[in-house]
Amino acid sequence: MDEVNLQWIQFLLTVMAQNHLMDCQLYEFHYISEEKTWTEAQQYCRKKHTDLVTVISMTDMERLNSNSQRGIKEAWIGLRDETNAQRSWHWSLPGVEFNENETNWETKEPNDLPPGGQNCGIIWKDSPHFLKWGDLSCNEKHNFLCYSENDSSQKYHLIYDSKNWMEAQSYCRQNHTDLISGKKQLQDGEVNNGLNLATANSKYIFIGLFSDTWMWSDGSSFSFRHWNLKFDNQRINSGQCAMTVFDDGGRWRNESCDERKPFICYDDKVILISEKMNWLDALTYCRDHHHDLVTITSMDDQRWIQEKVKNASTYFVWLGLRFHCKLKFWSWVCREAIAYRTQATQTSGRTDNCNMSGAMETGGRHMWFQRNGGEEHNFICSKI
Known part of the structure; x- marks a missing residue:
């Protein structure tokens, strides 16, 4: 199974989002x-x-x-x-889903202590609890960690101003991208080794974890x-x-x-089709009954489709992404789109099989995979 390189996907989305002739709104x-x-x-x-x-x-x-x-x-x-309703934990950064199997809670946390409960997440800055998660009142004031999505030189920032959780979230969104979110970000070496969390002037450090x-x-x-x-x-x-x-x-x-x-x-301009079809039959079905196989042009589109594919009955769902063997590029089928082209060598998978199309996994991280177009999967159609 060949996984398409994630950096290539993000680059593809970025270039397409900048294309003003692209108009496949979901x-x-x-x-x-x-x-x-x-x-x-x-x-x-x-x-x-x-x-x-x-x-x-x-x-x-x-x-x-x-x-x-x-x-x-x-x-x-x-x-x-x-x-x-029962409270559920979430991450502040859009697209990062809270997973009960991917946590780093300290022993006996979260404990939701009275009065009023504890609905926001923190990490400890010192041993023996270093980087372990806990819950505190959102109204307490502490230092916090921001995440910068587009800053290649420094992705994470320890903010020494003490703010409540809502103020910290607002600050991070205005000055960076959001509060640090997800176990993967929190375990990044830049956080552990690069920020010197022990210098924080509060006992706890807010992260982008909250329950509601x-x-x-x-x-x-x-x-x-x-x-x-x-x-x-x-x-x-x-x-x-x-x-x-x-x-x-x-x-x-x-x-x-x-x-x-x-x-x-x-x-909603997209629909999940639960029938199993090969890629070409899926394309024909979408064009006969709706508009086209779905095109993804931004990370928001990606998140929107991720939510849809959770209800699929197959491990993959077809997207409107097709590899052109002779010309060596991938393109979307969206009729309003001008295809972004990239050489096959920019993907991590082999593309010597000419019958290759793009599919999204319905679980896990919802990554894209290049799959043989003859396989039968559910698919997503766009609607007019």
Whole structure:
């Protein structure tokens, strides 16, 4: 089994995202000025569109802000704090999923001590607990670790200002990418050896780990949150709903779900097909019944498709990615796309077999693999 080089994938996505002629949008937003309760808004969206909007990243927030309608100052989104729901742990950085089998909790952690519980994650800076995880109140003030996705010289930053968890998240997103997230980042040698965590002036160091009971209306598990700085994750917010406030940079505020407000729906432009087909038959099916096999042009697209493939019945799902043997390049089938071309030598796998197509694994890290086009898998179609 040949795994496509991850750096090549990220480079491919970056180049494609910069191509202004690429227009294969996977979901669309719709602003509804009519004021409704959150439940009424949910019913409206499910009837006329797909659901109340799900927001998966800061890129989505920028889209929502830039396209907001005049006169709409705030609007319901699809996030609700379910009554009596059990808290779940999440990572702050979009695309990093919390996995119970990949943790580094200290013994007897998390312990959720009273009063009010402990809903945010920390690491210890000193032995014998060095780099072990624990839980603390989100309202305590500590130093914290930021992650910079696009800084090749220094990916991680120890911030010596003491802030509560929400303030720390806001700082990291404004000045870097996000709070450090995921076991892989926390075990990076740059964190262990390069930052000298012992110099932190607080006993604990906040990381991008938090727990809450908020759930998206469409049932997706995206962990992105964009609360205003007054939001208190230590409080019980059962039965409340989230809105985006446009004159506060789109930051979210929680309100009673019975309040009447404008709202935002979305249309899902992709669909998982549970039938098993080879790549060419999958392409034909998508073009006959929908639009095309799916094209992924950004990391947000990748995350959107990752959520879809969790419901697949095969280990891989076909994407609209095809290797052209004679010309030695990969291209997408999206009809609006101008294909980015790269030499086959830039992939880690062999491409001497001309019947090769791209597929995403449905578990694990949702990596892309080059697979024989004659294999039969589920697939993702894009819709008009």
